Amino acid sequence: MDFSNNRLSIAKAKEMDMVDYLSTLGHEPSKIRNNDFWYLSPLRDEKTPSFKINRKLNRWYDHGLGKGGNLIDFAILYHGCTVGELMENLNGNLSFQKPVFRQSIKEEEPENRIRVLDDFTLSSYALLRYLEQRRISIEIADRYCRELRYELNGKTYYGIGFKNDLGGFEIRNPYFKASSSPKGMTTLNNGAKEAAVFEGFTDFLSFRSIHKNEPEDRFDFVVLNSVSFFEKARPFMERHEAVRLYLDRDTAGQNYSRYALSLSEKYRDESHLYRNYKDFNDWAVNFGKSEKKQLKPKR
Known part of the structure; x- marks a missing residue:
């Protein structure tokens, strides 16, 4: 070329x-x-x-x-x-054959060094209120999450912690989104024939909240915690007869959904459910709001 x-x-x-x-x-x-x-x-x-x-x-x-x-x-x-x-x-003004700008790439150190000090049952009013605002069932969140006390830059904070398979946590509070080391995906094996795959744990919690009356073992679950873990999750996902993808509607999420569909007929892209929203949780939070506004009587 x-x-x-x-x-x-x-x-x-x-x-x-x-x-x-x-x-x-x-x-x-x-x-x-x-x-x-x-x-x-x-x-x-x-x-x-x-x-x-x-x-x-x-x-x-x-x-x-x-x-x-x-x-x-x-x-x-x-x-x-x-x-x-x-x-x-x-555009030809510099030579590609000798990459004069080439620098050695080192493993990046995390910008924020988070140290988890303690974890316990969800109890903070601010965190419970945050879950309610995200339309996530407290009962469901309590089943899968812990309240964390963690240290960042010499200060102590609280957040909702969702544990990955390596022992690290995805951390959320109303003002902060981060991870503690080691970073990894989360798999939940219920012995099901189908797997449901989510990019973030709030999407997973929203799904479980909406379907909380259904048997938990209907699906095995994969929460990638980062779309970059898709390849590492494939062996677990492809053990199942069907894999339902609930990835984000951004470019990365949709590229991986298309990639998965090219790999096997097992994969099914379910993101059409929330095609006008950025992800499953965004849909769960905002779905129906416009309809309610239209139905609200004028004074």
């Missing part, structure tokens, strides 16, 4: 074929499995290929860094440059 003909827009640059692009940089796949092209990571030193491009989606993911995205996301990491410098590069 010729990367220097005509001036490229950022939108067009994002959609350039990534396999061809990496080839111009001197990187060839170590193995190819259907649409997945696996490489030794161009962003760091490794001996086992863990950098993948899905050619159908034209998106990459580096399992060692826990990062992924489109061509521009990759290139600014690879060259250590700004988007503006990259576009000059793509």
